[in-house]
Amino acid sequence: MRVHGGDLRGVLLRTSPRRWALGLALATAGCQVGGATSVGIAQEDSAAASGSAAAVDAGVDRVTAVAFVEDRANDPQPAEAVPLPAATTQAGEQLDVEALVEQVLAINPDIRSAAAAWRAAAQRYPQQVALDDPMFGFMLGPGSWGNDEVEDAYTLEASQKIPWPGKRYIRGDIARAEANAAYFEAGEQRLRIAEATRLAFYQYFLSHRQLAVLSESTGLLQDFREIAVSRYEASAVEQQDVLLADLELAELKRRQLELTRQEGVARARINTLLLAPPDGALPAPPDTLPADETLIAADELRAIALAQRPDLAAQAARIRSERYAVELAYKEFYPDLEVVARYDAFWQEQPLRPMVGMNLNVPLNKRKRFAAASEARARVAKEQADFDAKTVEIAYEVEQTYRRVEESQQTLNVYRTSILPTARHSIDAARASYLAGRLDFLRLIESQRQLLSLQDEYYGAVAEYRQRLAELERLVGASPIAAAAGE
Numbered sequence: 001m002r003v004h005g006g007d008l009r010g011v012l013l014r015t016s017p018r019r020w021a022l023g024l025a026l027a028t029a030g031c032q033v034g035g036a037t038s039v040g041i042a043q044e045d046s047a048a049a050s051g052s053a054a055a056v057d058a059g060v061d062r063v064t065a066v067a068f069v070e071d072r073a074n075d076p077q078p079a080e081a082v083p084l085p086a087a088t089t090q091a092g093e094q095l096d097v098e099a100l101v102e103q104v105l106a107i108n109p110d111i112r113s114a115a116a117a118w119r120a121a122a123q124r125y126p127q128q129v130a131l132d133d134p135m136f137g138f139m140l141g142p143g144s145w146g147n148d149e150v151e152d153a154y155t156l157e158a159s160q161k162i163p164w165p166g167k168r169y170i171r172g173d174i175a176r177a178e179a180n181a182a183y184f185e186a187g188e189q190r191l192r193i194a195e196a197t198r199l200a201f202y203q204y205f206l207s208h209r210q211l212a213v214l215s216e217s218t219g220l221l222q223d224f225r226e227i228a229v230s231r232y233e234a235s236a237v238e239q240q241d242v243l244l245a246d247l248e249l250a251e252l253k254r255r256q257l258e259l260t261r262q263e264g265v266a267r268a269r270i271n272t273l274l275l276a277p278p279d280g281a282l283p284a285p286p287d288t289l290p291a292d293e294t295l296i297a298a299d300e301l302r303a304i305a306l307a308q309r310p311d312l313a314a315q316a317a318r319i320r321s322e323r324y325a326v327e328l329a330y331k332e333f334y335p336d337l338e339v340v341a342r343y344d345a346f347w348q349e350q351p352l353r354p355m356v357g358m359n360l361n362v363p364l365n366k367r368k369r370f371a372a373a374s375e376a377r378a379r380v381a382k383e384q385a386d387f388d389a390k391t392v393e394i395a396y397e398v399e400q401t402y403r404r405v406e407e408s409q410q411t412l413n414v415y416r417t418s419i420l421p422t423a424r425h426s427i428d429a430a431r432a433s434y435l436a437g438r439l440d441f442l443r444l445i446e447s448q449r450q451l452l453s454l455q456d457e458y459y460g461a462v463a464e465y466r467q468r469l470a471e472l473e474r475l476v477g478a479s480p481i482a483a484a485a486g487e
Contacts, residue, residue, distance in 0.1 A: 095283040097201045104197045104273045105190055114186035121179035129172035134160045141346060150348060157342040159359075164334040170327050177321035184317065187310030191474045193273075198470035200269040205285040206463035207263035210456055212287075214259060217452040218252050220427075221245060224448065227434070228441055241441035248445055291412045291465055294482040298402045302395050305476045309394060315387045322380040329373040335360040394475065401472045405480070408465035415458045423451045 105111060141153035225245035231237045268278035296304075306312065338359040347353050363369065430447040433439035472480045 093283045094286045095201070095204070096286075097198060100201055100270070100274075101194050101197045105193060107275055108193050108273070109275075111186065111189055111193060114182075114189040118179065118182040118186050121175070121182040124175035125172050125179065128175045129168045131168070132161045134158060151345065153346045155342060155344045155346060157340065159338055159340040162337045162339065164331060164336055167328065167331050167336075170324050170331060173324045174321050174328065177317045177324060181314040181317035181321065184310040184314035188314065191310065191477060195470050195474040197270075197273055198473075199467050200266060200273060201285065202289075202463045202466045202470070204263070204266035204270055204282070205289065205466075206459055207259055207266050208285050209287070209459040209462075211256070211259050211263060213452065213455040213459065214252060214256055217448065217455075218249065218256075221248055221252065221445075221448055224431070224434075224441075224444060225249070227431075236437065237441065244441055244445055248448070289462055289466055291409065291462055293469075295402070295405065296480050296482045298399055301402060301472070301476050301480055302398050304478055305394050305398050306391060309475075309477045312387070312390060312394065315383065315390055319380065319383045319387060322376060322383050326373065326376040326380060329369065329376045332369050332372065333363055333366070335363055398472070398475050401468060401475055402480070405465065405468045405472055408461060408468055411461050412458075412465055415454075415461060419454055420458060423454045427451050 135158070137155070137157040137159075139155040139157075144150050144153035225242065228237060228241040228245050232239055232242055264279075267280075267282050270282060271278050271280045274280075295301075340355075340357045340359060342355040342357075344353050344355060427444075427447045427450075430439055430444045434441065434444045469480065
């Protein structure tokens with residue numbers, strides 16, 4: 001249905017703050033009709049994207065927000081390189097993931113492309129509801145001009161085609177539904193770009209932390225080598241201990257080359273998202289990332305996803321568009337009119353010259369029109385089936401990813417409370433035993449290798465947890481973290 005007068009206030013008040021944020025981000029691209037302002041196609045009611053076919057049947061014709069925006073004549077063009085703000089790249093500053101996501105979303109060309117597609121789709125509505133241009137005609141009889149026997153003969157005609165009542169507005173409803181689908185597809189694109197940015201950031205974090213752990217392990221191994229050299233010079237051990245230390249240091253140098261490459265790839269990915277040169281400098285990521293947030297319950301996250309996932313809302317809009325197409329197909333059984341006004345000077349009698357009348361098509365080919373209606377109904381069934389399949393798939397994906405996030409949280413807790421403390425105690429005990437001559441150097445090296453491996457695995461688990469959390473946020477369409485008390 002259409003929103004009129006007093007209904008507008010209630011519609012706007014029912015719109016959630018998160019949807020207003022999405023609408024504002026896309027509305028900044030602008031939407032213009034005839035050089036003035038137009039109704040920006042905005043978001044559909046959450047019932048249209050939240051679950052059963054009955055919910056779609058009840059809610060697909062409701063609009064939850066109408067935004068009036070001005071089109072900007074000259075959209076800003078992105079620079080060839082868009083580095084981080086100067087304040088962010090100062091010494092000692094750290095790269096913040098949320099600030100990075102905001103900046104990427106502001107300049108990403110895929111998002112600008114999706115917003116432009118929505119803007120273009122929004123302009124189809126006034127085209128569909130407008131009447132065809134009126135037609136003017138002129139004819140003359142050349143033989144009558146300059147003929148003394150008859151008056152000059154000519155004809156002036158004006159006509160206007162008028163579709164059967166309701167056709168234009170149904171076409172407008174189809175265009176509006178398609179524009180809504182484009183709007184929500186742009187919202188889905190934003191979610192995917194935000195997820196890709198977070199994944200790149202956490203890979204960047206992981207490579208930095210693994211390089212830091214490698215540096216610490218290298219310093220520890222150099223201490224072991226100095227101990228081995230001192231004991232070798234005192235004839236307490238064989239030269240083999242020193243050679244083992246040198247071999248292990250060489251292996252750490254090889255590992256450093258591998259991690260440096262991974263860090264460069266992660267940095268290049270972030271710079272690419274920022275439309276900056278791939279080898280551009282970036283601030284370092286933070287040393288730690290939160291890993292003990294409280295998640296919203298899984299059933300609540302599934303309900304949130306079904307209520308506000310943009311791709312579900314886009315699919316609901318496509319269902320609505322096809323339903324309007326069915327209605328239009330049945331309207332085609334009725335004729336369109338053409339009103340005509342004519343002044344015909346071929347008639348020599350003055351009272352006969354003015355004429356009014358109409359033309360209309362005669363829809364005799366019923367078979368063609370029944371086939372068009374059947375085709376439109378089949379498209380509705382297809383889009384509805386796609387909506388139902390997508391609903392089930394989203395619920396499954398949210399549940400699956402939620403369990404993975406829970407597993408990652410528990411894994412990190414085991415690392416922090418048990419595995420890493422035990423590994424550190426083990427290497428301290430091995431060092432003391434080696435100094436006392438109760439442990440050979442190979443066992444000491446094995447302890448050092450184990451600690452390095454476990455620290456690498458721990459930071460890998462941290463990055464994996466954050467990446468799974470980013471995936472869950474994209475699947476839900478909102479943050480899965482429960483707000484702290486008092487917020």
